[in-house]
Amino acid sequence: MIIMRAEATDKEIADVVKETGKYGLKAEVSRGERRTVIELVGDQSKIPFSRLAVLPGVKEAAMVETPYRLISREYSRRLDEAGESRIVQVGNIRIGGDEPVFIAGPCAVENKRQLFKIAEGVKKAGAHILRGGIFKPRNSVHSFQGLGAIGREEAEEALSWLREAGDRYEMPVITEVRGEAQIDMVATYADILQIGTRNMYDQDLITGVARKKKPILYKRHFGAGIEEFLSFAEYIAAEGNKDIVLCERGILPLGKGRNYTRYTLDLAAIPAIQKETFLPVIADPSHATGRRDLIFNMSCAAIAAGASGLIIETHYNPAQSPVDSQQMVTPDELKEVIDACYKIRHLIAYNHK
C-alpha cells in the first residue's frame, strides 16, 4: 500500500505505478479527497518499500500484513473512506442497508411450473430475491445433480425460467456457479452469482466469477475459520469487484453422538466479520440446521445477531423436493419468519461501523 501526498501529480502517481509493475504486482489507484492511494495486489514480500517511500509524491509506503486488506474496515478507514458499510446493490434491492433482505426459493429448480408457483409464493411472503439451484453440488455422483447436469441446453432452459420468473414477480434472481465452464452462461441470466460452501477455496472459480463484475453471494466453507474466509473473499476484491455479500451457512458439528443439527450455525461470526470488513453478511438457516422446525428461531437469532439478510429454502410442498426436503419451509412459514425478522431488526437498529 502506497499513500501519495495530496499535491502529488498525475505523473508522479504514474511513475510509482510503473515502478511497482517491475516487481510483477498489479496496482489499483484510488483517488480520495485528501490523498490518493495505490493498492498493490500480489506477493509484496520482495517489494523494496523503503525505496518506493522516497519516490517523488509518495507520503507513505508500507506492506499491509492482513491477508484481506482490500475488504478491511480498518484499512478502509485509513484511506479516508471512513470504513462505511458497503451497500451491495442487486437490481433495485440494497443489501447491507437499514432493512434486512430476504432471498428465498427452491433448493433445486425442478420444472417451470414448480419454479413459478414458488416464486409467486415467496414474493407474496415478502421475499426480495429469488433463488433456484440449477447446478447442484452433491456429495454423491449417484444423487440428483440439478437440471444443469442433464446437458447444456437443459441448463440454459432452466436458467431462462429463473430469469423469467424473476421478471414476472419482480425479483432479482440468484443461482450457483459450481464450475468455471458455467460462469458465462449463468452470468447471462442471473443478477447475483452464488459461490457455494464447497467452492469457497476454489480460487480459480472465484477469480473467474469476480471478473463478471456482478454482485456475488460468497458462502463460508463449513471447515473454514473466519480469517480464511475473508482471505479468500479478498480474491474477489483483487479483481476490482467489491460487490460481495458474505454468507454464514454453518460449520462442521463437533463431538460424539448426535448433534440434532446438520451444521453449527456460527452466528457470532456475523458481528465479528462486520467489525473486520465493510461487506454485508447474511445467514442461511436452512443448510445450517437442516431442520424446518428450527428455521423460525434461527432466522430471528441471525437478525438479532446483526445479519443483513437471510437466504431460506422454500417450497410449497417440502416433502416433494428432490433435494433438502427436510429443511424447506412453505411460503406461509416464510412470511411468519420475515414478519418477525422485521420487528426484531426495527427493535435493534444496528450500526455496524
Add this chain to the structure above:
Amino acid sequence: MIIMRAEATDKEIADVVKETGKYGLKAEVSRGERRTVIELVGDQSKIPFSRLAVLPGVKEAAMVETPYRLISREYSRRLDEAGESRIVQVGNIRIGGDEPVFIAGPCAVENKRQLFKIAEGVKKAGAHILRGGIFKPRNSVHSFQGLGAIGREEAEEALSWLREAGDRYEMPVITEVRGEAQIDMVATYADILQIGTRNMYDQDLITGVARKKKPILYKRHFGAGIEEFLSFAEYIAAEGNKDIVLCERGILPLGKGRNYTRYTLDLAAIPAIQKETFLPVIADPSHATGRRDLIFNMSCAAIAAGASGLIIETHYNPAQSPVDSQQMVTPDELKEVIDACYKIRHLIAYNHK
C-alpha cells in the same frame, strides 16, 4: 421402563420393584393419574423385560433406548406428564417460564468490596441471580485460581460474602463447584450450584452435586455433542434431581487462522435441546465470544433463538478483573442488554412444547 395398569395394587407395584432389584437396578416409582410408571436407572441390557411384562399389574415393560430418558420431553409425554417445560425455581426466581432470567456478577470474587459493588450494579441493571467465582478452573496451574485456592478458610469467607451480597441485594446466588471436596461447603452457601464446562464429563462430581437436591446450572463441555451433553445431564436426573438448568457456552472453534471469537456459540443447540428435553436452557455469551463488544448482539441472538436466560460476566471496571477482563461488561452495558432482551422475548412469545 415399566408401565403399570391403572388398577395395579400397591403390592403389585412393590413386587415389580423387588423383581427389578434382583438385576441390580434402582427403580423410581412415579404415580400418575392414569397409570404408575417404574423408571429403571442403570444397565438394562440384561433385564428380561419379557418376563417382567407378564407380572401381575404390568401393562408394558420395555427398554428405552435413549440415553437420556429421565429428562426426555418425548418420554415425559408418554408418561402423561404432557411433556411440559420444567420451571426450575431458585429462591423466588423461576427459570424456564415466560420471562427471561439474567444471572450476572464478576468472573472471580476478588474481595468483599468488589463483590458488593458489582452486586449492587447488576441488581440495578435488572439481574435476577448473582454469580461470583470462588473455585476457578484454570488452564494453567500458574494462573490465579480464585480465592478458593488459598485455603479452606479463605474459601468459606468468600462464600459467606457471596451469601451476604445475595441477601443484601435480594438475589439468589450461584457459584461453581469444581471438585468433590467442595460440594458440601458450596451447597451450604449457594442457592444454585454450577458445574463448569471442563467438568461436564466428570460423573462422580455430577452425581455428588446432584445429591444435594439443589438446583444445578450444568454447562455443556466445549467438545461435547448435544446427545452427550444430555446423556451426562441424565446422571443428575438419575439421582432424583431434575432441577437442572442447561447452559450453552460455546464449543471449540474450527478452521485454520484466527476465528475472532474464543468459542463458537452454538445457538441452534438451544431450540434443538428444548425439543429433546423439558429442561430450561440458557446461554453464556461471555465465555462463548470472549469479547465485550459482541455481548449485546449475541445476548439478543440467544434470546431470539429461545434461550430462557443468560449468564453474563459483569464488572464495574472490566480492565481490573484478574480473570476474563476482555469479556466483562459494565453494569450499564448489562442494563442495555437486559432491556433489549425483554423486548425481543415479548415480541416472540415462544412456547417450547
Add this chain to the structure above:
Amino acid sequence: MIIMRAEATDKEIADVVKETGKYGLKAEVSRGERRTVIELVGDQSKIPFSRLAVLPGVKEAAMVETPYRLISREYSRRLDEAGESRIVQVGNIRIGGDEPVFIAGPCAVENKRQLFKIAEGVKKAGAHILRGGIFKPRNSVHSFQGLGAIGREEAEEALSWLREAGDRYEMPVITEVRGEAQIDMVATYADILQIGTRNMYDQDLITGVARKKKPILYKRHFGAGIEEFLSFAEYIAAEGNKDIVLCERGILPLGKGRNYTRYTLDLAAIPAIQKETFLPVIADPSHATGRRDLIFNMSCAAIAAGASGLIIETHYNPAQSPVDSQQMVTPDELKEVIDACYKIRHLIAYNHK
C-alpha cells in the same frame, strides 16, 4: 447395479443397457468370467429395479446404497473381481504394489536450475516420481502463487522444465491442477495429475481432470470425513477412470492453544480406507505436520500404518524456498527417510485384501 446371467447374450445385455438409458443413467458394462455386470452411474432413486430384474438374461438388479460403489472393495468382490488391490501404473512405477513409492521434489518450481538440482538430489535419494508445484493454491491473494500465475507462457515453460527434468532423471512427473482452465495444459506435460486438498469438493474440476484418462493423485480435504472423501473420489471413477491414488495429508487440528503441528495426520484413515476401497493410499507428512523435524517419524509411522507411498517436499536449501520452507527436507534427509521406510515395509508385508 445389474448382474447378468453367465449365459446372457450380447443382445440381452444391450437391451438392458438401452432400458436403463431411458432413465437418464450412464451404464458401464464389465464382462467377468462368470458373469457380466452393468454398473449404473447417476441418480438411481427412480429406477424401477423390480422391472429390470425380470428382463431376459438378468440375474439380479438392485440399488447399491453406498455412495462409492465403483471404487468399493466389497462391491468389487461381489463382481468376482476378488476385491484385489489396484495397482496404479505411472510410467514404469507401480503404486499400490509390494514396494512403497516415494514422490519428492520442491513445493514450488522456482526456476529451471533449482528444479534440476532438486530432481537430481531426490533421484539419488531413491525417489520414484518428481513433484513440482506450478499452480499453487494459496490462502492469500497477496502471497506467491507459483510461476503458473504469471502468465500462460510462463506456466507452459515451467511445465516443460518439469517434463524435461523428469525425462533427464528418469522419473514420471506430477503437478497440481488447480482450475479447469489448466487441465489440458497440465495433462500435456504431467504423467499423473494432482488434485489438491482445497479442491477435493470441486466436482467440476474433478470430473474434467478424470476425463484426461491419466492417473490422478487425489488429496483428502482437511475438513472431510472418510466417507465424503471416497464419495467424491467416486466422481473420478464415474468417468471410467479408476487410476486413482488417494492421499491423506492431515485434517484440521482441534482444541484450544497450540497444537505444534499444522494439521492432524489421520494415519488410521489409511488402513480404514484400504478396507473400504481397492485404491492405493499414500501419505503427505510434509503438509500434515508442517515441520521438517517430524518428517522422519511420521514417514515411518505412515508406512507402518500401511501406506503405499509418501509424497515429501524436498529442497537442497529449505530456508530458500518461497513456500513451505519450514517443512522441507534436504535430499540427504529424504534418503534417510526412504531407507527406513523400506526396512519397515519389508518387516511388515501387508496384504490389504
Add this chain to the structure above:
Amino acid sequence: MIIMRAEATDKEIADVVKETGKYGLKAEVSRGERRTVIELVGDQSKIPFSRLAVLPGVKEAAMVETPYRLISREYSRRLDEAGESRIVQVGNIRIGGDEPVFIAGPCAVENKRQLFKIAEGVKKAGAHILRGGIFKPRNSVHSFQGLGAIGREEAEEALSWLREAGDRYEMPVITEVRGEAQIDMVATYADILQIGTRNMYDQDLITGVARKKKPILYKRHFGAGIEEFLSFAEYIAAEGNKDIVLCERGILPLGKGRNYTRYTLDLAAIPAIQKETFLPVIADPSHATGRRDLIFNMSCAAIAAGASGLIIETHYNPAQSPVDSQQMVTPDELKEVIDACYKIRHLIAYNHK
C-alpha cells in the same frame, strides 16, 4: 523461576524462599551441580521479579511464560539437567527407556476368573503391565459402570483381584481413578494410577491423584490441544510428582458422514510432545480406532512414530466383553502386535533428546 549463584549459601536460599512465600507461591528448591534453582508454582503475575533479582545470592529471577515449565524439556535444559528424557519406573518396569512397554488387559474387570485368565494370556503374549477397569467412565448412566459402581465392598474386592493377578503373573497393575472419593482406595492396590480422557481437565482430581506420589498414566482429552494437555499435566508436576506417563488416545473425528474410526489417533502428537517435554508418551490404539482389525497397523505406526509403549485392551473372548467388545484383541493377536513393535523399535533407535 529464580536461579541462585553457585556460591549461594543455604541462608541466602532460605531467605529467597521466604520472600516468595509473601506472595502466596509455593517454592520448590532443586540443587544442581553448578547452581540451585527455585521453581515457583502459582500465579506469578504479581511477583516483583526485579526486586527478587537483587537479593543476595540470586543470579537470575524471571517469569517463565510457558504454562508447563515444570515438565518442559527446554526449561530442564536451562537448569543444567540436560533435558534428559525421564524414565518412569513402575515396579521393575521402566517406561521411557530404550525398550517399548506394553500394558494390556480387559477393558472392565468382570470377575476373578476372567481377570486371571486374561492376565495369564497377556503375560504370555509379552505384556509388562496389567490393566483392568473397575471404575468405568461411561456416556450413559444406564450402561454398565464397572464393578466399582456396585458398592464400596465390591470395588475393593475387584481391586484385590487385580493386585493378586498382578502378583501371580508378575506384572505391576494399573486401573483408573474416576472420582476423588476413589483415590485412596485405588492407590492402595495399584502400582500406577490412570486418569482417563474425560477427566483430563478435572484439576481437583488430578491434584489429588498426584499427591499419592505414585506414577500416573495421564490421558489426553479427546477435545484438547497439545498445549492444553501439557498445561494440565503441569498440575501433577506442581505437586512435586513428575512420574507422569502421557497417553495419546485419539481426538474427536471431523467431517460429515462416517469416519470408520471412533476417534482420530493423533500420532504426530507423540514426537511433538516428546520435543516439548521430557515425559514418556504412549498410545492407546484400542480406544482411538475402536476397531480390532486396525490395532495391528496402528500399534506399529505408533511405535514407528516414537511412542514409548502401548496400552491395548485384550480379552480371550472379545465378543463376551460387556464394554468395548469391538476393539478388543485376543492374547494371540496381542503377541503378534508386540513382536512386530519390538522389531520396528529396534530398527529405529529413537533418541528423543
